[in-house]
Amino acid sequence: MNVAITGVTGYAGMQLYSLLQEHIEVDVITVYQHDLTEPVSLAELNPRLNLAADDWAYPYDSDAVMADNDIIFFATPAGITSQLAQPYLEHNFPVIDLSGDFRLKDPAEYQKWYHQDPAKAADLASAYYGLTDIYENPGMTYIANPGCYATATLLGLAPAVMCDLIEPDSIVVDAKSGLSGAGKGLSTASHFSQANENLQVYKANEHKHIPEILAELKKWNPKVQQLQFMTTLVPIDRGIMATIYAKVKPGVSEETILAHYHSLYDENPFIQVYDQTLPDIKSVLATNNCKIGLVYNETTGYLMVVSVIDNMIKGAAGQAIQNMNQFFNFPVTTGLELSQIAF
Ligand SMILES: NC(=O)C1=CN([C@@H]2O[C@H](COP(=O)(O)OP(=O)(O)OC[C@H]3O[C@@H](n4cnc5c(N)ncnc54)[C@H](OP(=O)(O)O)[C@@H]3O)[C@@H](O)[C@H]2O)C=CC1
Numbered sequence: 001m002n003v004a005i006t007g008v009t010g011y012a013g014m015q016l017y018s019l020l021q022e023h024i025e026v027d028v029i030t031v032y033q034h035d036l037t038e039p040v041s042l043a044e045l046n047p048r049l050n051l052a053a054d055d056w057a058y059p060y061d062s063d064a065v066m067a068d069n070d071i072i073f074f075a076t077p078a079g080i081t082s083q084l085a086q087p088y089l090e091h092n093f094p095v096i097d098l099s100g101d102f103r104l105k106d107p108a109e110y111q112k113w114y115h116q117d118p119a120k121a122a123d124l125a126s127a128y129y130g131l132t133d134i135y136e137n138p139g140m141t142y143i144a145n146p147g148c149y150a151t152a153t154l155l156g157l158a159p160a161v162m163c164d165l166i167e168p169d170s171i172v173v174d175a176k177s178g179l180s181g182a183g184k185g186l187s188t189a190s191h192f193s194q195a196n197e198n199l200q201v202y203k204a205n206e207h208k209h210i211p212e213i214l215a216e217l218k219k220w221n222p223k224v225q226q227l228q229f230m231t232t233l234v235p236i237d238r239g240i241m242a243t244i245y246a247k248v249k250p251g252v253s254e255e256t257i258l259a260h261y262h263s264l265y266d267e268n269p270f271i272q273v274y275d276q277t278l279p280d281i282k283s284v285l286a287t288n289n290c291k292i293g294l295v296y297n298e299t300t301g302y303l304m305v306v307s308v309i310d311n312m313i314k315g316a317a318g319q320a321i322q323n324m325n326q327f328f329n330f331p332v333t334t335g336l337e338l339s340q341i342a343f
Protein backbone atom coordinates (compact mmCIF):
# COMPACT_ATOMS: atom_id res chain seq x y z
CA MET A 1 0.00 0.00 0.00
CA ASN A 2 0.98 3.64 -0.46
CA VAL A 3 0.96 5.99 2.52
CA ALA A 4 1.23 9.77 2.70
CA ILE A 5 2.62 11.78 5.60
CA THR A 6 2.61 15.45 6.31
CA GLY A 7 4.63 16.89 9.21
CA VAL A 8 7.71 14.75 8.67
CA THR A 9 10.03 17.54 9.80
CA GLY A 10 8.53 17.26 13.30
CA TYR A 11 9.22 14.76 16.07
CA ALA A 12 6.07 12.65 15.70
CA GLY A 13 6.26 12.69 11.89
CA MET A 14 9.90 11.58 11.95
CA GLN A 15 9.10 8.72 14.32
CA LEU A 16 6.15 7.71 12.16
CA TYR A 17 8.24 7.76 8.98
CA SER A 18 10.85 5.45 10.51
CA LEU A 19 8.21 2.99 11.78
CA LEU A 20 6.45 2.95 8.40
CA GLN A 21 9.76 2.17 6.67
CA GLU A 22 9.77 -1.17 8.54
CA HIS A 23 6.06 -1.97 8.01
CA ILE A 24 5.73 -4.95 5.68
CA GLU A 25 2.39 -3.79 4.20
CA VAL A 26 3.78 -0.37 3.25
CA ASP A 27 5.28 -0.18 -0.26
CA VAL A 28 5.70 3.55 -0.75
CA ILE A 29 5.80 6.47 1.73
CA THR A 30 5.26 9.87 0.15
CA VAL A 31 5.98 13.03 2.08
CA TYR A 32 3.88 16.16 1.50
CA GLN A 33 5.04 19.32 3.19
CA HIS A 34 2.98 22.42 3.81
CA ASP A 35 5.53 25.08 2.93
CA LEU A 36 6.84 23.71 -0.40
CA THR A 37 5.99 25.17 -3.78
CA GLU A 38 7.88 22.52 -5.74
CA PRO A 39 9.32 19.05 -4.98
CA VAL A 40 12.54 19.04 -2.96
CA SER A 41 14.93 16.31 -1.96
CA LEU A 42 13.62 14.51 1.15
CA ALA A 43 17.16 14.26 2.49
CA GLU A 44 17.40 18.00 2.21
CA LEU A 45 13.98 18.60 3.81
CA ASN A 46 14.91 16.46 6.79
CA PRO A 47 18.52 15.25 6.96
CA ARG A 48 17.69 13.23 10.10
CA LEU A 49 15.56 10.70 8.21
CA ASN A 50 17.32 7.41 7.65
CA LEU A 51 16.89 7.02 3.87
CA ALA A 52 18.11 4.03 1.86
CA ALA A 53 17.99 6.24 -1.23
CA ASP A 54 16.95 9.82 -1.63
CA ASP A 55 13.37 10.55 -2.53
CA TRP A 56 11.23 13.64 -3.11
CA ALA A 57 9.03 15.61 -0.76
CA TYR A 58 6.06 17.23 -2.51
CA PRO A 59 4.00 20.37 -1.93
CA TYR A 60 0.88 19.51 0.04
CA ASP A 61 -2.08 18.92 -2.31
CA SER A 62 -5.12 16.92 -1.20
CA ASP A 63 -6.00 15.83 -4.77
CA ALA A 64 -2.50 14.41 -5.29
CA VAL A 65 -2.64 12.74 -1.88
CA MET A 66 -5.91 10.98 -2.68
CA ALA A 67 -4.89 10.04 -6.24
CA ASP A 68 -1.61 8.40 -5.26
CA ASN A 69 -2.12 7.00 -1.76
CA ASP A 70 -4.34 4.73 0.31
CA ILE A 71 -4.15 6.75 3.53
CA ILE A 72 -2.68 9.98 4.91
CA PHE A 73 -1.15 10.66 8.33
CA PHE A 74 -1.16 14.22 9.63
CA ALA A 75 1.59 14.86 12.20
CA THR A 76 0.82 18.57 12.30
CA PRO A 77 0.14 21.00 15.15
CA ALA A 78 -3.36 21.67 16.45
CA GLY A 79 -5.34 24.05 14.26
CA ILE A 80 -4.20 22.60 10.91
CA THR A 81 -6.39 19.58 10.14
CA SER A 82 -9.53 21.48 11.15
CA GLN A 83 -8.73 23.51 8.01
CA LEU A 84 -7.55 20.64 5.77
CA ALA A 85 -9.87 17.72 6.55
CA GLN A 86 -12.85 18.57 4.33
CA PRO A 87 -11.81 16.88 1.05
CA TYR A 88 -10.90 13.66 2.85
CA LEU A 89 -14.18 13.61 4.74
CA GLU A 90 -16.11 14.24 1.51
CA HIS A 91 -14.38 11.32 -0.24
CA ASN A 92 -14.27 8.98 2.78
CA PHE A 93 -10.51 8.87 2.29
CA PRO A 94 -8.68 7.35 5.27
CA VAL A 95 -6.93 9.85 7.53
CA ILE A 96 -5.02 9.31 10.75
CA ASP A 97 -4.75 12.64 12.52
CA LEU A 98 -2.12 12.81 15.27
CA SER A 99 -3.24 16.27 16.34
CA GLY A 100 -6.02 17.07 18.78
CA ASP A 101 -8.30 18.75 16.22
CA PHE A 102 -10.83 15.92 15.92
CA ARG A 103 -10.65 14.32 19.36
CA LEU A 104 -13.37 16.39 21.02
CA LYS A 105 -16.95 16.35 19.76
CA ASP A 106 -18.04 19.79 20.94
CA PRO A 107 -16.63 22.77 18.97
CA ALA A 108 -17.09 25.10 21.95
CA GLU A 109 -15.10 22.77 24.16
CA TYR A 110 -12.29 22.66 21.58
CA GLN A 111 -12.26 26.46 21.43
CA LYS A 112 -12.12 26.65 25.23
CA TRP A 113 -9.22 24.22 25.73
CA TYR A 114 -7.19 24.73 22.53
CA HIS A 115 -7.81 28.49 22.14
CA GLN A 116 -8.19 27.97 18.39
CA ASP A 117 -11.03 27.78 15.91
CA PRO A 118 -12.65 24.34 15.87
CA ALA A 119 -13.65 22.09 12.99
CA LYS A 120 -17.36 22.01 12.16
CA ALA A 121 -19.59 20.05 14.56
CA ALA A 122 -20.72 17.71 11.77
CA ASP A 123 -17.10 16.95 10.87
CA LEU A 124 -16.19 16.33 14.50
CA ALA A 125 -19.14 13.96 14.74
CA SER A 126 -17.83 11.89 11.84
CA ALA A 127 -14.39 11.34 13.41
CA TYR A 128 -13.53 8.18 15.30
CA TYR A 129 -11.48 8.39 18.53
CA GLY A 130 -8.79 5.78 17.93
CA LEU A 131 -7.87 4.51 21.37
CA THR A 132 -6.96 1.22 19.71
CA ASP A 133 -6.30 -0.87 22.80
CA ILE A 134 -9.89 -0.30 23.93
CA TYR A 135 -12.00 0.36 20.83
CA GLU A 136 -12.58 -1.42 17.50
CA ASN A 137 -12.99 0.96 14.58
CA PRO A 138 -16.35 0.20 12.93
CA GLY A 139 -14.90 1.35 9.58
CA MET A 140 -14.82 5.11 10.12
CA THR A 141 -12.29 6.77 7.86
CA TYR A 142 -11.34 9.88 9.85
CA ILE A 143 -9.33 8.63 12.81
CA ALA A 144 -8.34 10.99 15.63
CA ASN A 145 -5.24 9.50 17.23
CA PRO A 146 -5.41 10.04 21.03
CA GLY A 147 -3.12 12.41 22.90
CA CYS A 148 -0.05 11.05 24.67
CA TYR A 149 -1.07 11.88 28.26
CA ALA A 150 -4.63 10.81 27.46
CA THR A 151 -3.43 7.40 26.25
CA ALA A 152 -1.38 6.67 29.39
CA THR A 153 -4.15 7.90 31.68
CA LEU A 154 -7.06 6.19 29.94
CA LEU A 155 -5.32 2.82 29.67
CA GLY A 156 -4.38 3.10 33.35
CA LEU A 157 -7.95 3.85 34.40
CA ALA A 158 -10.08 1.78 31.99
CA PRO A 159 -10.77 -1.36 34.08
CA ALA A 160 -11.28 0.62 37.31
CA VAL A 161 -13.76 3.00 35.69
CA MET A 162 -15.53 0.55 33.37
CA CYS A 163 -16.08 -1.95 36.19
CA ASP A 164 -17.10 0.72 38.73
CA LEU A 165 -14.32 -0.20 41.17
CA ILE A 166 -13.45 3.35 42.34
CA GLU A 167 -15.30 6.38 43.70
CA PRO A 168 -16.07 8.35 40.55
CA ASP A 169 -15.22 11.77 42.02
CA SER A 170 -11.91 10.70 43.57
CA ILE A 171 -9.62 10.42 40.53
CA VAL A 172 -6.34 12.34 40.72
CA VAL A 173 -3.74 12.05 37.94
CA ASP A 174 -0.17 13.24 38.34
CA ALA A 175 1.40 12.84 34.89
CA LYS A 176 4.99 13.49 33.83
CA SER A 177 6.44 13.79 30.35
CA GLY A 178 9.84 14.03 28.72
CA LEU A 179 10.69 16.97 26.51
CA SER A 180 9.93 15.38 23.13
CA GLY A 181 6.25 15.62 24.11
CA ALA A 182 6.51 19.33 23.44
CA GLY A 183 7.65 18.82 19.82
CA LYS A 184 10.67 20.32 18.15
CA GLY A 185 9.87 23.95 18.95
CA LEU A 186 11.72 25.62 21.78
CA SER A 187 10.04 27.46 24.64
CA THR A 188 11.37 29.00 27.85
CA ALA A 189 10.34 25.85 29.76
CA SER A 190 12.04 23.51 27.30
CA HIS A 191 15.26 25.49 27.01
CA PHE A 192 18.13 23.21 28.17
CA SER A 193 19.22 25.36 31.09
CA GLN A 194 15.64 25.63 32.35
CA ALA A 195 14.59 21.98 31.82
CA ASN A 196 17.82 20.23 32.80
CA GLU A 197 18.05 19.13 36.47
CA ASN A 198 14.59 20.58 37.02
CA LEU A 199 10.93 19.60 37.33
CA GLN A 200 8.28 22.02 36.05
CA VAL A 201 4.57 21.68 36.68
CA TYR A 202 2.72 23.31 33.80
CA LYS A 203 -0.79 24.04 32.48
CA ALA A 204 -2.27 23.47 35.95
CA ASN A 205 -5.97 22.59 35.46
CA GLU A 206 -5.72 23.89 31.89
CA HIS A 207 -4.27 20.98 29.98
CA LYS A 208 -6.08 20.20 26.72
CA HIS A 209 -6.07 16.49 27.48
CA ILE A 210 -8.45 17.01 30.43
CA PRO A 211 -11.64 17.17 28.30
CA GLU A 212 -10.33 14.37 26.06
CA ILE A 213 -9.79 12.05 29.04
CA LEU A 214 -13.03 13.02 30.74
CA ALA A 215 -15.08 12.37 27.60
CA GLU A 216 -13.93 8.75 27.46
CA LEU A 217 -14.25 8.19 31.23
CA LYS A 218 -17.85 9.45 31.06
CA LYS A 219 -18.61 7.03 28.20
CA TRP A 220 -17.30 4.17 30.29
CA ASN A 221 -19.03 5.26 33.47
CA PRO A 222 -21.44 8.22 33.50
CA LYS A 223 -20.90 8.62 37.24
CA VAL A 224 -17.45 10.11 36.51
CA GLN A 225 -18.00 13.85 36.17
CA GLN A 226 -14.65 15.36 37.06
CA LEU A 227 -10.93 14.77 36.99
CA GLN A 228 -8.01 16.31 38.83
CA PHE A 229 -5.14 16.21 36.31
CA MET A 230 -1.63 17.70 36.53
CA THR A 231 1.32 17.63 34.15
CA THR A 232 5.02 17.92 34.91
CA LEU A 233 7.90 18.36 32.48
CA VAL A 234 10.79 16.08 33.46
CA PRO A 235 14.32 16.27 32.03
CA ILE A 236 14.28 13.11 29.91
CA ASP A 237 14.04 12.84 26.12
CA ARG A 238 10.93 10.68 25.88
CA GLY A 239 8.44 8.81 28.00
CA ILE A 240 5.33 9.47 30.06
CA MET A 241 4.44 8.25 33.53
CA ALA A 242 0.87 8.82 34.69
CA THR A 243 0.57 8.18 38.42
CA ILE A 244 -3.13 7.82 39.14
CA TYR A 245 -4.83 7.78 42.54
CA ALA A 246 -8.46 6.89 43.27
CA LYS A 247 -10.45 5.79 46.31
CA VAL A 248 -11.61 2.21 46.03
CA LYS A 249 -15.34 1.58 46.53
CA PRO A 250 -16.40 -0.16 49.75
CA GLY A 251 -16.40 -3.93 49.37
CA VAL A 252 -14.04 -4.00 46.38
CA SER A 253 -10.98 -6.10 47.18
CA GLU A 254 -7.45 -5.91 45.81
CA GLU A 255 -7.99 -9.31 44.18
CA THR A 256 -11.11 -8.03 42.39
CA ILE A 257 -9.20 -5.03 41.06
CA LEU A 258 -6.35 -7.18 39.79
CA ALA A 259 -8.76 -9.65 38.22
CA HIS A 260 -10.47 -6.88 36.21
CA TYR A 261 -7.15 -5.43 34.98
CA HIS A 262 -5.90 -8.85 33.94
CA SER A 263 -9.21 -9.70 32.31
CA LEU A 264 -9.18 -6.56 30.12
CA TYR A 265 -5.50 -6.65 29.20
CA ASP A 266 -4.02 -10.13 29.36
CA GLU A 267 -4.80 -10.90 25.69
CA ASN A 268 -3.42 -7.53 24.53
CA PRO A 269 0.11 -7.85 23.11
CA PHE A 270 0.92 -4.23 24.00
CA ILE A 271 -0.27 -3.96 27.60
CA GLN A 272 1.30 -5.62 30.61
CA VAL A 273 -0.21 -5.50 34.10
CA TYR A 274 2.07 -5.62 37.17
CA ASP A 275 0.92 -6.29 40.70
CA GLN A 276 4.23 -6.89 42.45
CA THR A 277 6.73 -4.50 40.92
CA LEU A 278 5.95 -1.07 39.47
CA PRO A 279 6.96 -0.26 35.89
CA ASP A 280 9.35 2.54 35.01
CA ILE A 281 9.67 4.69 31.91
CA LYS A 282 12.84 3.09 30.54
CA SER A 283 11.11 -0.28 30.34
CA VAL A 284 8.76 0.97 27.59
CA LEU A 285 11.12 3.22 25.64
CA ALA A 286 11.19 2.57 21.89
CA THR A 287 8.17 0.23 22.18
CA ASN A 288 4.44 0.47 21.58
CA ASN A 289 3.77 -0.97 25.04
CA CYS A 290 1.89 0.42 27.98
CA LYS A 291 2.90 -1.04 31.33
CA ILE A 292 0.48 -0.69 34.20
CA GLY A 293 1.38 -1.26 37.84
CA LEU A 294 -1.16 -1.44 40.66
CA VAL A 295 -0.77 -0.83 44.40
CA TYR A 296 -3.63 -0.89 46.89
CA ASN A 297 -3.21 0.88 50.23
CA GLU A 298 -5.40 -0.86 52.78
CA THR A 299 -4.90 1.93 55.33
CA THR A 300 -6.16 4.78 53.14
CA GLY A 301 -8.35 2.76 50.80
CA TYR A 302 -6.61 4.27 47.78
CA LEU A 303 -5.57 2.49 44.60
CA MET A 304 -2.45 3.82 42.90
CA VAL A 305 -1.99 3.00 39.22
CA VAL A 306 1.31 3.68 37.47
CA SER A 307 0.95 3.76 33.68
CA VAL A 308 4.02 4.25 31.48
CA ILE A 309 4.36 4.69 27.72
CA ASP A 310 6.79 6.05 25.16
CA ASN A 311 5.04 9.29 24.16
CA MET A 312 6.49 9.17 20.64
CA ILE A 313 5.33 5.59 19.98
CA LYS A 314 2.29 4.47 21.99
CA GLY A 315 1.49 8.16 22.56
CA ALA A 316 1.75 9.12 18.88
CA ALA A 317 3.33 7.24 15.93
CA GLY A 318 2.93 3.67 17.24
CA GLN A 319 -0.72 4.09 18.10
CA ALA A 320 -1.21 5.73 14.69
CA ILE A 321 0.17 2.57 13.06
CA GLN A 322 -2.01 0.43 15.34
CA ASN A 323 -4.96 2.44 14.01
CA MET A 324 -3.83 1.82 10.43
CA ASN A 325 -3.46 -1.91 11.15
CA GLN A 326 -6.94 -2.03 12.63
CA PHE A 327 -8.48 -0.06 9.75
CA PHE A 328 -6.95 -2.29 7.05
CA ASN A 329 -7.35 -5.52 9.07
CA PHE A 330 -3.62 -6.17 9.30
CA PRO A 331 -2.49 -8.20 12.31
CA VAL A 332 -2.41 -5.78 15.24
CA THR A 333 1.34 -6.05 15.87
CA THR A 334 2.41 -5.49 12.23
CA GLY A 335 5.28 -3.02 12.21
CA LEU A 336 5.10 -2.71 15.98
CA GLU A 337 7.16 -5.65 17.21
CA LEU A 338 9.75 -3.32 18.67
CA SER A 339 12.42 -4.27 21.17
CA GLN A 340 12.85 -2.22 24.29
CA ILE A 341 16.20 -0.60 24.86
CA ALA A 342 18.18 -3.02 27.03
CA PHE A 343 19.63 -1.05 29.92
N1 LIG B 1 5.46 14.87 20.40
C1 LIG B 1 4.61 14.03 20.97
O1 LIG B 1 4.97 13.27 21.90
C2 LIG B 1 3.20 13.94 20.50
C3 LIG B 1 2.70 14.76 19.54
N2 LIG B 1 1.38 14.66 19.17
C4 LIG B 1 0.80 15.54 18.19
O2 LIG B 1 1.38 15.31 16.92
C5 LIG B 1 1.43 16.53 16.19
C6 LIG B 1 2.89 16.81 15.81
O3 LIG B 1 3.62 16.93 17.02
P1 LIG B 1 5.19 17.10 17.05
O4 LIG B 1 5.80 16.25 16.02
O5 LIG B 1 5.58 16.96 18.45
O6 LIG B 1 5.33 18.64 16.62
P2 LIG B 1 6.55 19.36 15.90
O7 LIG B 1 6.40 20.79 16.23
O8 LIG B 1 7.80 18.68 16.25
O9 LIG B 1 6.25 19.15 14.33
C7 LIG B 1 5.15 19.74 13.70
C8 LIG B 1 5.15 19.40 12.22
O10 LIG B 1 4.03 20.06 11.61
C9 LIG B 1 4.53 20.93 10.57
N3 LIG B 1 3.74 22.15 10.49
C10 LIG B 1 3.93 23.30 11.17
N4 LIG B 1 3.03 24.21 10.79
C11 LIG B 1 2.29 23.65 9.82
C12 LIG B 1 1.23 24.12 9.01
N5 LIG B 1 0.76 25.36 9.11
N6 LIG B 1 0.69 23.26 8.11
C13 LIG B 1 1.16 21.99 8.01
N7 LIG B 1 2.18 21.51 8.74
C14 LIG B 1 2.73 22.33 9.65
C15 LIG B 1 5.94 21.24 10.96
O11 LIG B 1 6.64 21.66 9.81
P3 LIG B 1 7.80 22.79 9.87
O12 LIG B 1 9.07 21.99 9.87
O13 LIG B 1 7.60 23.60 8.65
O14 LIG B 1 7.60 23.56 11.13
C16 LIG B 1 6.39 19.89 11.48
O15 LIG B 1 6.66 19.00 10.43
C17 LIG B 1 0.87 17.61 17.11
O16 LIG B 1 -0.47 17.84 16.85
C18 LIG B 1 1.07 17.01 18.48
O17 LIG B 1 0.18 17.54 19.39
C19 LIG B 1 0.57 13.73 19.71
C20 LIG B 1 1.02 12.89 20.68
C21 LIG B 1 2.38 12.94 21.18
Ligand SMILES: CC(=O)N[C@@H](CCC(=O)OP(=O)(O)O)C(=O)O
Binding pocket: 078, 098, 099, 100, 146, 147, 148, 149, 177, 178, 179, 180, 181, 182, 183, 208, 209, 231, 233
Ligand atom coordinates in the same frame (compact mmCIF):
# COMPACT_ATOMS: atom_id res chain seq x y z
C1 LIG C 1 5.78 17.95 27.36
C2 LIG C 1 4.67 18.61 26.60
O1 LIG C 1 4.64 19.81 26.41
N1 LIG C 1 3.72 17.81 26.16
C3 LIG C 1 2.63 18.30 25.40
C4 LIG C 1 1.90 17.09 24.97
C5 LIG C 1 0.86 17.44 24.03
C6 LIG C 1 0.71 16.44 22.96
O2 LIG C 1 1.61 16.07 22.27
O3 LIG C 1 -0.48 16.04 22.86
P1 LIG C 1 -1.44 16.53 21.70
O4 LIG C 1 -1.36 15.51 20.71
O5 LIG C 1 -2.76 16.62 22.32
O6 LIG C 1 -0.97 17.87 21.25
C7 LIG C 1 1.70 19.20 26.23
O7 LIG C 1 1.59 19.01 27.42
O8 LIG C 1 1.02 20.05 25.62
